[in-house]
Amino acid sequence: MLVLTRKTNESIQIGDEIEITVLSVQGDQIKLGIKAPKNVEIHRKEVYLSIQESNNEAASTSVNILDLIRNKSFDLE
Known part of the structure; x- marks a missing residue:
């Protein structure tokens, strides 16, 4: 398993088409935004x-x- 550390508004890129962004962190919950093609x-x-x-x-x-x-x-x- 790859483990990455990101702060709010920082992203990781998976391949050419998928981007995951940390939107917020509140206590033990993290909100993630995911940009991906509709077929995924x-x-x-x-x-x-x-x-x-x-x-x-x-x-x-x-x-x-x-x-x-x-x-x-x-x-x-």
């Missing part, structure tokens, strides 16, 4: 993990349904 998704870590978990559950459910369909014989008459 930005989430808080806990939200990202929740989305990943939901996606994994949905993918698992889809596979289970497909398995049931494949193993079921349908009488079309």
